[in-house]
Amino acid sequence: MTSKNLEKPNFKDREEKGLPKLGKIETNWNLKKHFYKSDKDPQIKQDELDYQKAIAKFRKEFYGKQFTTSTEKLLKALTKYENLINKFQADKILRYFSFRSTLNVNDDVANKMLAQYSEKFRTLSNDLLFFKLELGKIPKKQQKIYLADPKLADYRYFLSTLFKNAEHHLSEPEEKILTLRANTSAEMWYEAVEKIISNRDIKFKGKTIKIPEALEMISLLKWHEKDKLWNLILDELIQISEVAEHELTAIVNHEKVSDKLRGFKKPYSASILSNENSESSVEALVDTITKEGFKLSRRFYKLKAKIHNQKTIPYVNRYDPIGKLPNPTFLDSVEICRDTFYSVKSDYGEIFDRLLKNGQVDVYPKKGKRGGAFMAGTLNLPTFVMLNHTNDLKSQATLAHEMGHAVHAERSKGQRAIYESFSTTTAETASTLFEQLVLDRIFERLSNKDKVIFLHDKLNRDIATVQRQIACFNFELEMHNHIRENGVATKTELATMMNKHLKAYLGEAVSLTEKDGYFYVAWHHIRYGFYVYTYTYGHLISNLMAQNYQKDKNYVNQIDKFLCSGGVDNVDNIFKSIGINTKSNQTFLHSLKTQDRELKTLESLLKNK
Structure with missing residues (x-):
């Protein structure tokens, strides 16, 4: 579906001043363009073989070898490991069949191929287990030396995280068993x-x-x-x-x-x-x-x-x-988001436009399609967004939320391969930040009467988050x-x-x-294993970021620093770098006061009606 098929707008005061022309919107995922032409595409087999060869080559070079005994050997191993994951083609195959299954849970071919390739790549991934396990065995005294070595500075956070996680590592045979059994039970x-x-x-x-x-x-x-x-x-x-x-x-x-x-x-x-x-x-x-x-x-x-x-x-x-507010059509929702994303930073608006035009956003509910919404961002692959859009403000907020995730994923692509992925906590902060900025933009356009209705609805959504x-x-x-x-x-x-x-x-x-x-x-x-607290965390921190931005538009530089950080440091340090202390409980209490103020405002407005 393209823009000519979209519903007519319901919002009369859409702002389009100074924005680039969007052009046609593709509301269906274009998997043929971004992944494979079909499940019989020979490139699938080629990507599988290339991945197998790359892992075999890496394992042959480092398995059983003493690559942690000196800075030079360790640096060589880390560099080659990063090069390997930078050419990781397994995700392309898995994403393709996973996306097909998302669009139609009854796609038996996709479901079968996804299961087969998941098992294949799970077995292959076991051939790489030795690398991180071996790094985790480095004596603590030597760990400190490596973490302080300037030659290993690019890998310092990667190593520090791995050393911390090593406390929970098992033996290689045990790790292999758990990996192979993962899809036979819970999943x-x-x-x-x-x-x-x-x-x-x-x-x-x-x-x-x-x-x-x-x-x-x-x-x-x-x-x-x-x-x-x-x-x-x-x-x-x-x-x-x-x-x-x-x-x-x-x-x-x-x-x-x-x-x-x-x-x-x-x-x-x-x-x-x-x-x-x-x-x-x-x-x-x-x-x-x-x-x-x-x-x-x-x-x-x-x-x-x-x-x-x-x-x-x-x-x-x-x-x-x-009360009744105008229900935005998808075209309304797109334009309001564009106004907001472009006004904060043109780079964000350009990312928003690119995904819509290139068939990277699947918009509407359809028979067999999974419910909910998500963003999928993967190293060296296009960022995809899945929606189930209906014409209401909830869907408007969801569009802003998921496209906020997308902006975060795209801006993080500037990081090197080992740091492009990011914590779920920072991900939910980015998404709720854009959601809040869009809702603030909508609020500005409303009449005083509608602002009462909207404030009520906003509080309802914030409480849900x-x-x-x-x-x-x-x-x-x-x-x-x-x-x-x-x-x-x-x-x-x-x-x-x-x-x-x-x-x-x-x-x-x-x-x-x-x-x-x-x-x-x-x-x-x-x-998802206690995933939900990240929504709360993200909302409260993004609320502080939005407040800082409204006070001083130059704060966009701090916002962009955050969005471009990927996984280059831990959550606390990433936020500390932009002036937010997430170690203090007072930070969360301070953010929660916004909800208290808005509730008091709503109570006051209703008394005066």
């Missing part, structure tokens, strides 16, 4: 449930729709219609929960075994180390939001119930607006602890846990039914 369970959800039909208003599309549709319905569709969805999720309880038990037990072998003490320890955060800072963040943030969210929903003249609000209506994600973190932690102690969690126990933690942030003003608790079946992120 396959997750894929199975995801496919079941994507294939389930719901009949609503004379139409047959899939669950992912139905979930996206809810926000567009009237108050009384939402409950009907929501209960139809829940009826399906309750049926699927018989499988999901085993899926989640398998995932948790898989992590339990890995944690025990590697010496991780807490269910979230491995994830936090991987995200380059400290446990103490994340625990302080979770504690702060649970104790102070939940007070704000409960206050908001109490006010919301009063606005709607309800004693309590049904769970499905928690996001309902208090901050308090809701910590409620999910707390649910995950209870789920992990329960399964680790009892061996299993039943579908009913999981639903009860879910309602308990939802109620903690929603308060008494939002009513929850027993059925509502079964949403855990479709909540993808609880399968």
Whole structure:
């Protein structure tokens, strides 16, 4: 679909002054252009063979050799390792079949090829395990010498991170076993449930729709219609929960075994180390939001119930607006994002345009397509964005969020190969930064009457990003602890846990039914191992960055420094370099005050209506 097929705009005051002409928008991924012509493309086999040869050559040169005994030998090995991953063609093959499966979960050819190549490359990756394991065996005294050696300066952070992670390394045979078994348990369970959800039909208003599309549709319905569709969805999720309880038990037990072998003490320890955060800072963040943030969210929903003249609000209506704002079409959303991205820095707008024009953004829901949204950025591969866009402000915010991820990925391509990838925590900071800047731009355009409505909606979204994600973190932690102690969690126990933690942030003003608790079946992120705290972290830090930018537009230089950093340092140091102290809990409390101020403003505006 190109721009000539797009809906007419609903926003009358779209700003296009001084922006380059966008031209045609491709709303479908162009996999033939960026990856392979088909699953029979001979280049797939060639890329596989090239990768096999590269690994074999590297292994032959360094396996069993003493490449850590001197600076010169170590530098040579690190340089060749970086060159190897810089030509990593396995990801191109895996991305191609993964993207095809994303577009159609029933693409049997893609699913089969993805499984086959995943197994092949998992086996091949085992041939590289020796390298990092050998580096991790360097004596601590010698580690300090290498970290201080100016000849190894380019690899200092890479080595320091590896030395830290080495505390949890296993022997090479053990690492190989865990790698080969990964897709035989947790991953396959997750894929199975995801496919079941994507294939389930719901009949609503004379139409047959899939669950992912139905979930996206809810926000567009009237108050009384939402409950009907929501209960139809829940009826399906309750049926699927018989499988999901085993899926989640398998995932948790898989992590339990890995944690025990590697010496991780807490269910979230491995994830936090991987995200380059400290446990103490994340625990302080979770504690702060649970104790102070939940007070704000409960206050908001109490006010919301009063606005709607309800004693309590049904769970499905928690996001309902208090008035009608113009629903942006996709073209509206594109133009508002372009205005914002270009106004901050032209480089960001150019990245936004390039992805839209080159078939790197898949926009609309379709039969068989997975739900949700994501950005996929990989070394030496084009950045791709997946959406399920509907004409509402939620989708507008999602577009800004995912394209913010894309800008971060593209700007990080200026880093050398070993530092191009970045922490999940910095990734979520980048995405929520652009989301907030776009929402600020929309707010500026609205009338005073509409600003009240928008402020309410913004608070609703912010609470979903901050308090809701910590409620999910707390649910995950209870789920992990329960399964680790009892061996299993039943579908009913999981639903009860879910309602308990939802109620903690929603308060008494939002009513929850027993059925509502079964949403855990479709909540993808609880399968990702405590990923959700990064949304909260990212939002609170990006809020401070946005405030700094609004006060002084020259702060864009600090923003760009952050976006270009990739994974060149740990999270704390990257933010420290732009003047933000993430080690202090006061930083998060200070950012949370924005929500308190906005809530007080909304309360005041409503009193004066």
